[in-house]
Amino acid sequence: MSMELTATQRAKGEASAGLIQHELEKARKKGDVSEKRIATALEHLGCGKQHGVYVGNGFYSVHTGDVCVSGHVTEKELTIQIHGAYAEPQPGTGPCVENRGGH
Structure with a gap:
């Protein structure tokens, strides 16, 4: 279960998602969607391990402090989702x- 977002958190998340989407789209258009390139694109925005950044198997996630911005990036598409931690x-x-585990 992810945390519910307030309207203010959602608005902040949408602003962050726009920046992240722009940076990842540049990488995708250049044809480089490697984990290293995606991590570098996020680092360019100031997002690192201290922001809960995770990149693996075409998936990325960032915790902005207010919300999570995550999705998939492949050569064909970029998805983005805003949700709570x-x-x-x-x-x-x-x-x-x-x-993905169970109890």
């Missing part, structure tokens, strides 16, 4: 990756 995220990935 997960109460129990996937271990080792930051607060924005849904836990």
